[in-house]
Amino acid sequence: MLIPHFLKAYESQMLGKGPVSTGKILVVVQLSGGNDGLNTVIPYRNDIYYRERPTIAIRPEKVLQLNDEIGLHPAMEPLKALYDDGLLTVINNVGYPNPDRSHFRSMDIWQTASDSNKYVNTGWVGRYLDAACAGKAQQPYRTIEVDDTLSLAMKGSELNGLAVLEPKKLYNQTRSSLITGLSKVNRTGHDAHQPESVAYLYKTLAATVSSADYVYEKVNRTSQPISPVPAGTILAAYPSNELGNRLKTVAQLIQAGVDTSVYYVSISGFDTHINQPGQQERLLGQYAEAVGAFMTDLKTAGRQNDVLMMTFSEFGRRVKQNASNGTDHGTANNVFLIGGGLPARRVLNEAPDLTKLTDGDLTYSVDFRQIYATLLHDYLGADDVAILGRKFDGVKIV
């Protein structure tokens, strides 16, 4: 018997199968290249830190103090302001067992949420999408990466998220007569004579074209000025850099009411082997400014408690600086959580212990998957065990 999609969806909700949406939004910001966490959240009273980093350490008087142990890099004033506003949570010493120091591999591990000796072809956000759409209409736009191409993090086993750098650009790409025409060719049904790959491709095409259409229409409608301060108006001044542009797009989509629970954004350049200070200062400044503007926007719209931003990097860097005024690949690192209505103003756990290093690297005490589990379960109301493959103890952020 044929059951319409919406009925199926209704049924699975009733049976408690589908996750109950909390209406909350998660924004993941990925710092690619391995951001030096020790020069981002600085243990400014630690002698070992200054001893190991004679030329690149941040002087104590420059540090933006969070408490009497640690403080932020001076380029991150807007982030310090968020902290003072009670919107920033810092988690120290985040990592995973048997860390890998290759960028690509470690990023894989963070994106797939796999153990470091396993290879997984799906990402944690993708599996969240699988779960969120199970038994319902396929809606790739439920998870959006603001980029031209899609990261492994966004790929599920049934569904993939949508990559949208700019709604209009994606929309235009799907508007050629050939592509719109083909998206309507009905090849998505079961056909004994054709391999399932055919249906898969045509389904993906149809979903892409309709998602591009949906997102574009939503944004277009809300950006038409209808009152002096319409809901979709961007009030904050975003820095004109890549991250600024991308977070601005996220803000637009959120305010347009696009039905998306997870946004994914990345910024690269953190691989600071040589002459780190200038490069990192520039990048952290861009990051803090963009995030500051984004949160200002959300506050203006009264949405700062519905949107939680998580920032991570694939690894931190070695405690000891290298001979080129830089740092080499390390392991554990800090993670920022911003907004989301979390309890105000805090540093969640102990600062890195520089006397207890593992092979010259920080020792992790929080598995990053504990953070994912908490975000999935407590914040997005999803089945963390199904998505992560096993139970991870949550971190106490809520």
Next chain:
Amino acid sequence: MDKLTRQQQTRHLFARAAFGATPAELEEASRKPLRKVVRQLLKDSETTAELRVVEPEENQTRKQLKGLVRDGQLEKDRVKKLIRDNAEKVRNLNLLWIDRMATGNGALREKMALFWHGHFACRAQGRNPLFTQQYANTLRQNALGKFSDLLMAVSKEPAMLQFLNNQQNRKNAPNENFAREVMELFTLGRGNYSEHDIKEAARAFTGWQFTPEGQFVFRERVHDEDEKTIFGKTGSFKGEDVIAMLLENRQTARFVTAKVYRFFVNENEDKKRVDELADQFYKSGYDITDLMERILSADWFYDSKNIGAHIKSPVELLVGLRHTLGVRFDQPQPQIFVQRTLGQLLFYPPNVAGWPGGKNWIDSSSLLFRMQLPSYVLKAADVLVRPKEDGDVNIQLLARKGNAKFRTTVDWADFEKTFANTPDARLTDALAVTLLPFPLRPDQRTILESQLKPGQTPSERIRTLTAAIMSLPDYQLT
């Protein structure tokens, strides 16, 4: 589509055992018995011409360069340039291999080597072009030989030993990475060995090292000579003994055959067929040519359920398009751009498990890009997409200006010859039969023909329709 025509069968053979065929190649081969065509494909692949972008004596590793700077023999700026040159050579190696695949000479060998590149996945490290070149040639030279020789040779490649940290695997300080991946990914597969086997095998592989010049060396002083117990056998084993034990285990034949089947025949494994093939593979002493000839000559290989069941990898897509239309890139860089954007950059597989393949190639953005690729290649259309920077400096060095400036020369004259006498009404279908795994459906044909403009010459019609057919989702399949 129950019974395939001879042309469809031939098309399927070239699609899987090579990178597709030109209309002329198809026409000619369709007149011969299939078995004969299979043997011809094997014969064309009997010899290997080396890929060479760097001479062993001119190669300088990053480490050596840094050493020279320390000793004051080289200026820093010059070193930077040399490191960039090294990255450039890996890029040139990539492009040279793509060229070889696309020309069609020895296509089966190149296709097989591409398969082995995914199986023995190894990422270029430290921008050492010589190691990468040797690794690529080892795959290509042994691609159709004995799997036992291939396994031993590739395991001893400096690129692989470096990638899997065997240089750090020493007596009293074993590193298990190499031993683990050899069992998990190269031979037995998960669940067919114990953690104890890995620990002990790692000890046997201690001393397997390489010189900066790219020579394998066995360093006795870091080798653990004590007894090891592996797969229930005890002895003071060396690396070669472990490889021999792995080959003796029938599970290796099973594991490798299944992977070959999924790549060349169908992602959905037919257990009975794979068991039979694995049995013969084992009995033949791991003869890859024998295995391939059995597969390509089998009736079931041409079953309709296998036709179009394979999603082309980005390299298969790019190379296939080049081969079919005789495309030459005036500037080669866009070919790197395509590989990066679609997620298959030669010599940079995501990890030691290789490219996952199949549906993993396709998402909304990659599908849109694939559908627009013919416009980029054939019409020099503007490209607005940019691949991600993934933080790997080696890859950043491959990216450069002119990334997305597609300027190509297409051998239309040769392609069009086959269709010179095809009446207009039949042209769309005639093209589709050579370019697609399935016949066109009426609604597809209508959309394709709506791309034609009034007053086009026959040649223009062929070009318009070809570009449109190559933009179909169906063209992603083979």
